[in-house]
Amino acid sequence: SSESASGASPARVSALRAEAEALYLGTRPKTRAAAGATAHLYDGVPMHWMSDWSTPVPLIVDRAEGARLTDIDGHAYEDFCLGDTAALFGHSPPALVEALARQIPRGLASMLPTPDAGLVGDLLAARFGLDLWQIATTASDANRFALRAARAATGRPRILVFDGAYHGAVDETFVELSPAGLPRNKPSLVGEPRDLTALTRIVPFNDLAAVEAALADGTVACVITEPVLTNCAMVLPEPGFHAGLRELCRRHGTLLLIDETHTLSTAPGGYTRLHGLEPDLLVIGKAIAGGVPTAVWGMSEAVAARFKAAKAEAADGHSGIGTTLSGSPLQLAALRATLEAVATPEAYACMNALADRMEAGLARVIAAASLPWHVARCGARVEVVRAPVPCRNGGEAKHAHFPALEAAVHLALLVRGVLISPFHDMMLASPATSEAQVDRLVEATGEVVGRLA
Ligand code: PMP
Structure with missing residues (x-):
């Protein structure tokens, strides 16, 4: 067998x-x-x-x-599971417990910033290198929002994902290569009537020639990848893969979104900072607030400016990005404590x-x-x-x-x-x-x- x-x-x-x-x-x-x-x-x-x-x-x-x-x-x-990474820094670290105990009696959800907000932005920028940040509640949401921002910024319809990757409950990433090497919806999906491959291209990790072919027609807004694939056992990048990926994205006007949700295990600034990757967008969820449901997504100044212009051109109303409890007082307190005193x-x-x-x-x-x-x-x-x-x-x-x-x-x-x-x-x-x-x-x-x- x-x-x-x-x-x-x-x-x-x-x-x-x-x-x-x-x-x-x-x-x-x-x-x-x-x-x-x-x-x-x-x-x-x-x-x-x-x-x-x-x-x-x-x-x-x-x-x-x-x-x-x-x-x-x-x-x-x-x-050793540690909540599948959400408790990467241990369960209920004391500095986090203290920060939550201070915030809990002062309000859990106001849909307004607390004094921690600006400081959290500064801490994220200093640690991970991207200029402008938003808070979400799950890594799935943060990836979805970052992909939407990338499409708005570039005006392009498609995304590229690597076979074997997992980025959360993000419908358009639920694709794979069949044993014959053909793109298809993951066979295990339920309730998905759409052909997800219409707007999602999928290629093998560590295959720069395949990336190049997929980006060549200029319709791909964004490549989304983990630095190391961590959800199909573990697949490490071969030497030169990330440098080549960065170069190909620049050459074809495609943005690079790095999902550090699991590889935050590498170093304080994630795999991205340790290895000098230069993503246009960065997502981190799970452990980033020590286990309080929180994720963050960051943009370079250039991407943020293009995103802002696209948003200004759109009609007034809901952007399709954001959820009510995101950026909550509890999340901000947890982010601050984790960044300052835990991680x-x-x-x-x-x-x-x-x-x-x-x-x-x-x-x-x-x-x-x-x-x-x-x-x-x-x-x-x-x-x-x-x-x-x-x-x-x-x-x-x-x-x-x-x-x-x-x-x-x-x-x-x-x-x-x-x-x-x-x-x-x-x-x-x-x-x-x-x-x-x-x-x-x-x-x-x-x-x-x-x-x-
Ligand atoms: N990105 C990566 C790399 C993940 O491994 C996961 C979850 N395993 C997610 C995003 C989604 O995280 P969540 O389920 O907390 O939304």
Whole structure:
């Protein structure tokens, strides 16, 4: 079967899964009872992705502190998922808690700026290098708004995305290349009657010739990309890819939108600042306000001027950009605290040192089990990739995805008190994570992969 291409025998995967499932259910009476009593949530969860974890019934979290979760049955978990990056700096960091406690009694939603607003703009510009900023509530929204701004600024209809990328609930990015290399809507989409490829071009990551061909007719407003693809395992840019992409966009009058939502794990100014990328637009969500629902999008001065001119020409009324709770007092307080006191250079030094330890430890136990996998890395983000060599694009990364194996590994780790990201094998190091927690992750992974080899 295709699962056996992972290097693990399907029989061992099933045995590991069955044992973990029995242990999970056998030691969690309150969790089981809660699942049985939840009648009025679709799929039994407040957001249906929560039923995509590997557990037979949802894990219900009583508390999340630092880099540890405790469930309602009292089991503790070393948390390396960290809310799929939203808690990259640890759960409820003290400086954020204090800032929220100050703001909460002073109003949550006025649709007007607080004194923190201008300061937040200055902090974002200084850290990420773009001139003009707006606040949104999710990274999905921020990407949608930035794409709209790019189209308004250029007057062009199309966008370009890379195969295997994920940018949130942004309809027009829900496309992929079929196994035959043809663009199409993602087959898993529901409720999408439109052919999304009409206005979205899609090419493989790390393929500058394909980018050039897609931009040549001058109809593409914007290329949207993560610096490193982090949602299809992990695909790193080849040397020269980003420089070439920047150059091609300039040559064809196409704007470059970098989505740093996950690669904020790299450094205080993201991958963009560390590697000197020069995006025209930048989006960051999830961890940017420490877990308070917030995202930001920035524009260069030149793009902002063109956007402003387009907006001035449009009829009065709704621009299609913005949501009511965006830029709220709570978001501004959270952004300020995160930028000033949480996502500091010292925090990143600590996260990167822990990720070094994690990367080396995981590589060691995988090699000891002789599995044909490797470890990829983007700052504090570490990924076990189920392929012997790095993937160059989303198509290759799809072949390194083995759902039954991954679910069995995740559940086997979970019953050993270690939580990793549910959708692939991603692990994050936060400033609240300890070396002992990293060692526990490595030890538990060693035990689990030892069962598969
Ligand atoms: N951009 C990237 C790179 C992401 O990984 C995600 C979510 N995984 C998003 C945007 C969307 O974030 P949200 O679901 O918080 O809107």
